[in-house]
Amino acid sequence: MGNLRTKDLSKIGYHNDQLRSLVIGIASKNYKHHSKQQLLDLLVQIKNDPESFLGDELAGKIAEKVIGKVAGPSFKTYDLMDEASPCKIYGGKHIESSAKKQMELATLLPVSVQGALMPDAHMGFGLPIGGVLATHNAVIPYAVGMDIGCRMALTIIDETDGFLRRSEYQIKQALKNWTHFGMEGSLEVRQEHEVLDSPVFGQIPFLKPLRGKAVKQLGTSGGGNHFVEFGEIELAENNSLGLPAKKYTALLSHSGSRGLGAAIAKHYTQVAINTCKLPRHAQQLAWLDMDSEAGQEYWLTMTLAGDYARACHQRIHANLLKALGLKALRVVENHHNFAWKDTLADGRQVIIHRKGATPAHQGELGIIPGSMTTPAYLVMGKGIEGALYSASHGAGRAMSRQKAKDSMTVSAMKKMLSAAGVKLIGGTVEENPQAYKDIETVIEAQHALVDIQGKFLPRIVRMNKE
DNA sequence: ATGTCC
Numbered sequence: 001m002g003n004l005r006t007k008d009l010s011k012i013g014y015h016n017d018q019l020r021s022l023v024i025g026i027a028s029k030n031y032k033h034h035s036k037q038q039l040l041d042l043l044v045q046i047k048n049d050p051e052s053f054l055g056d057e058l059a060g061k062i063a064e065k066v067i068g069k070v071a072g073p074s075f076k077t078y079d080l081m082d083e084a085s086p087c088k089i090y091g092g093k094h095i096e097s098s099a100k101k102q103m104e105l106a107t108l109l110p111v112s113v114q115g116a117l118m119p120d121a122h123m124g125f126g127l128p129i130g131g132v133l134a135t136h137n138a139v140i141p142y143a144v145g146m147d148i149g150c151r152m153a154l155t156i157i158d159e160t161d162g163f164l165r166r167s168e169y170q171i172k173q174a175l176k177n178w179t180h181f182g183m184e185g186s187l188e189v190r191q192e193h194e195v196l197d198s199p200v201f202g203q204i205p206f207l208k209p210l211r212g213k214a215v216k217q218l219g220t221s222g223g224g225n226h227f228v229e230f231g232e233i234e235l236a237e238n239n240s241l242g243l244p245a246k247k248y249t250a251l252l253s254h255s256g257s258r259g260l261g262a263a264i265a266k267h268y269t270q271v272a273i274n275t276c277k278l279p280r281h282a283q284q285l286a287w288l289d290m291d292s293e294a295g296q297e298y299w300l301t302m303t304l305a306g307d308y309a310r311a312c313h314q315r316i317h318a319n320l321l322k323a324l325g326l327k328a329l330r331v332v333e334n335h336h337n338f339a340w341k342d343t344l345a346d347g348r349q350v351i352i353h354r355k356g357a358t359p360a361h362q363g364e365l366g367i368i369p370g371s372m373t374t375p376a377y378l379v380m381g382k383g384i385e386g387a388l389y390s391a392s393h394g395a396g397r398a399m400s401r402q403k404a405k406d407s408m409t410v411s412a413m414k415k416m417l418s419a420a421g422v423k424l425i426g427g428t429v430e431e432n433p434q435a436y437k438d439i440e441t442v443i444e445a446q447h448a449l450v451d452i453q454g455k456f457l458p459r460i461v462r463m464n465k466e
Numbered sequence: 467a468t469g470t471c472c
Contacts, residue, residue, distance in 0.1 A: 024472095145467075146467050183468065183469070213469075258468080259468065261467085262467065337467090
């Protein structure tokens with residue numbers, strides 16, 4: 001027998017994890033002399049007419065499971081709508097047309113209620129980065145993104161900006177000792193957080209083997225554009241934090257749900273693509289019905305990934321503050337890759353997906369970072385429904401990673417950092433400031449969506465190396 | 467973004 005993978009089984013409509021484990025178990029022990037194709041043919045026959053296999057010793061076991069757990073058709077087929085649901089675009093002048101096309105396609109889904117495109121938008125899988133989509137009773141894994149719960153956290157510290165100059169060496173040491181980037185490895189000190197005790201790890205079978213990695217990766221950061229940085233923040237007059245308008249030292253982090261969230265995203269993206277059949281060019285926008293078992297499971301595990309991402313930031317901030325003997329005055333944090341249940345002004349209940357977009361309900365605080373040498377903004381939402389209560393999640397990439405590599409040298413980047421007075425630990429030319437759109441332009445394009453409450457300037461930045 | 471193919 002050729003090696004039978006869960007992927008092969010998904011293709012022929014075997015989506016249930018328990019069912020797939022059963023099939024692989026039986027196949028490896030009892031169908032050794034079948035070719036992979038013979039076996040798949042048999043499995044298709046069982047799927048199509050399980051009743052006729054109930055008398056069979058081995059196939060009967062699979063047939064029973066098919067009848068019990070996954071009765072009915074294994075997928076549904078849908079067409080796009082003739083007319084798109086409404087979609088406002090902010091800062092459209094600076095958005096590539098491919099991202100706009102992706103957004104348009106999303107608003108043609110039969111489950112689509114309304115869309116919005118943020119000024120930092122660029123092309124992604126399924127929904128563009130910077131895309132916001134409200135749906136009716138459906139959740140689209142690719143409209144949340146691969147890094148579920150990717151988020152920002154800002155701690156405003158009880159120190160003036162003078163602390164950054166006085167304690168540069170200690171801050172660098174603390175960043176080296178208490179942050180960890182990249183796929184491999186972990187912090188040296190084992191981290192603890194209540195999220196690791198979540199019953200969801202026990203409820204969803206495929207999460208069980210992921211918990212060990214989640215324990216190891218707690219309090220770490222990812223790669224790419226993720227960072228942990230100290231800088232100064234100048235708060236505006238009458239800011240909603242209730243703090244005096246002056247400069248403070250602040251800690252800002254950008255990170256997500258690591259391997260745990262990636263595995264969850266991957267799993268349910270596959271389930272959605274296998275069970276919700278759309279015209280080919282829209283297939284990546286496959287959804288899970290919120291009333292289905294898979295939809296409920298995605299919601300549960302997406303929430304766990306979001307909580308885990310939050311826990312990572314909490315550990316990062318707690319570790320660094322403790323190492324440096326600092327006290328937090330305020331914390332502002334927000335997911336920017338996630339889905340929420342929300343209500344539109346006319347009372348319609350919707351699922352709002354934000355894939356690289358900051359929640360910006362009336363009075364809601366959020367953080368919009370620029371790049372390693374440019375400001376991040378502390379913003380307060382104005383609750384604009386046309387934007388689905390959202391704002392951008394950053395400046396947005398102006399260049400692909402490859403283009404950024406080709407157009408910038410290490411020494412030119414060092415000069416840029418030095419001119420900006422920013423110290424960088426790790427990092428790559430792929431994340432050089434010129435690879436990003438101008439944050440001031442992007443902020444200006446969404447002045448109708450958010451008010452500026454503070455301006456943060458990075459000073460000592462740590463990012464992933466290579 | 468990511469145990470970049472269970």
